[in-house]
Amino acid sequence: MAKINFGGTEENVVTREEFPLEKAREVLKDEVIAVIGYGVQGPGQALNLKDNGFNVIVGQRQDSKTWDKAVADGWEPGKTLFPIEEALDKGTIIQYLLSDAGQISVWPTVQKYLKPGKALYFSHGFGATYKERTGIIPPKDVDVILVAPKGSGTSLRRMFLEGRGLNSSYAIFQDATGKAKDRVVALGIGVGSGYLFETTFQREVYSDLTGERGTLMGAIQGIFAAQYEVLRKNGHSPSEAFNETVEELTQSLMPLVAENGMDWMYANCSTTAQRGALDWWKKFRDATLPVFSDLYSEVAKGNEAQRSIDSNSQSDYRVKLEAELTELRESEMWRAGAAVRQLRPENDKK
Numbered sequence: 001m002a003k004i005n006f007g008g009t010e011e012n013v014v015t016r017e018e019f020p021l022e023k024a025r026e027v028l029k030d031e032v033i034a035v036i037g038y039g040v041q042g043p044g045q046a047l048n049l050k051d052n053g054f055n056v057i058v059g060q061r062q063d064s065k066t067w068d069k070a071v072a073d074g075w076e077p078g079k080t081l082f083p084i085e086e087a088l089d090k091g092t093i094i095q096y097l098l099s100d101a102g103q104i105s106v107w108p109t110v111q112k113y114l115k116p117g118k119a120l121y122f123s124h125g126f127g128a129t130y131k132e133r134t135g136i137i138p139p140k141d142v143d144v145i146l147v148a149p150k151g152s153g154t155s156l157r158r159m160f161l162e163g164r165g166l167n168s169s170y171a172i173f174q175d176a177t178g179k180a181k182d183r184v185v186a187l188g189i190g191v192g193s194g195y196l197f198e199t200t201f202q203r204e205v206y207s208d209l210t211g212e213r214g215t216l217m218g219a220i221q222g223i224f225a226a227q228y229e230v231l232r233k234n235g236h237s238p239s240e241a242f243n244e245t246v247e248e249l250t251q252s253l254m255p256l257v258a259e260n261g262m263d264w265m266y267a268n269c270s271t272t273a274q275r276g277a278l279d280w281w282k283k284f285r286d287a288t289l290p291v292f293s294d295l296y297s298e299v300a301k302g303n304e305a306q307r308s309i310d311s312n313s314q315s316d317y318r319v320k321l322e323a324e325l326t327e328l329r330e331s332e333m334w335r336a337g338a339a340v341r342q343l344r345p346e347n348d349k350k
């Protein structure tokens with residue numbers, strides 16, 4: 001464990017330096033890691049583990065598009081790719097990476113294969129935290145652990161291939177074998193994390209649901225839509241409104257924030273921009289703070305979890321989600337965005 005000072009608060013974290021890949025391989029050398037589900041996190045984690053030299057198999061519904069995707073990614077039916085029940089049987093570590101709603105419906109099957117000493121691994125605190133709503137109550141004699149990569153499985157894989165790492169949180173819900181800590185940290189390193197920070201299942205799910213509904217996905221789209229609308233209402237062209245709302249942010253300014261922080265991005269803009277940004281950011285904070293407080297409380301009460309269970313458990317949830325995504329894609333702002341992306345010089349020939 002390394003003690004790192006994060007803005008004045010010391011936290012224990014695990015880095016790849018103190019827990020190198022060789023140590024992770026040693027810890028997990030006798031384990032069969034069964035990755036159940038091959039949606040977004042499944043491929044990222046399974047492929048990274050495989051490339052890092054772990055013994056990993058994939059469990060996925062047969063006759064599904066994602067089974068075909070797993071085959072295309074190099075998983076071999078009968079050798080490293082199995083129907084879900086077979087993989088559950090073979091695995092000593094069950095990485096439960098079905099969608100959170102899918103985890104509820106397949107849970108009775110999973111339970112049958114949780115023999116004493118196995119480990120049940122999640123990438124979200126959802127199922128175990130909201131157990132009254134999900135029915136996911138693991139038996140006492142298995143380890144229950146979590147590694148939650150803080151980003152899309154697509155990024156987890158891409159960053160791994162670039163020699164980078166996506167940070168993850170880790171948590172232990174239940175240590176039945178005395179090996180839970182070593183197992184979870186080794187898996188966190190194995191899936192290609194940057195550094196690992198400690199959390200609990202409940203803190204992971206509360207912060208994650210807040211983040212994705214908030215600044216990461218929900219709030220960002222809301223702020224984009226509001227500014228775009230004001231610019232358009234005042235006679236600005238779609239090209240101008242999109243560039244001034246989204247393109248400049250993703251292409252120019254956020255990479256500067258990522259590299260060296262907000263003040264540095266500000267310092268690389270005009271003094272005119274800096275004056276205005278320093279004056280206006282607090283107004284935006286004050287305007288949105290009540291919304292964020294409401295959001296956190298809805299998450300903590302379990303209402304957000306229930307809403308997602310109810311909608312994502314319906315048999316036609318994919319069709320309905322796709323219809324809502326299409327509406328977003330076909331809004332003027334994002335159609336303008338498609339045209340702008342096409343005009344990026346690097347996309348010239350595509």
Ligand SMILES: NC(=O)C1=CN([C@@H]2O[C@H](COP(=O)(O)OP(=O)(O)OC[C@H]3O[C@@H](n4cnc5c(N)ncnc54)[C@H](O)[C@@H]3O)[C@@H](O)[C@H]2O)C=CC1
Pocket residue numbers: 037038039040041042060061064066096097098099100101102103105106123124126148149150151152153154
């Ligand atoms: N998408 C992401 O990048 C992230 C996901 N997570 C967590 O990781 C876990 C997996 O999430 P995703 O990869 O997004 O899942 P997903 O929505 O892509 O679904 C994964 C797989 O579940 C299967 N599935 C769904 N319902 C099923 C059912 N009833 N029976 C059998 N198979 C079923 C699908 O065929 C798919 O292959 C979740 O707990 C999620 O919260 C955590 C961090 C980021």
Ligand SMILES: CC(=O)[C@](C)(O)C(=O)O
Pocket residue numbers: 149150151152153208212216
């Ligand atoms: C990518 C991620 O970590 C999210 C947004 O929390 C999720 O996909 O659930």
Ligand SMILES: [Mg+2]
Pocket residue numbers: 149150151208212
């Ligand atoms: Mg997340």
Ligand SMILES: [Mg+2]
Pocket residue numbers: 208209212
């Ligand atoms: Mg999430």
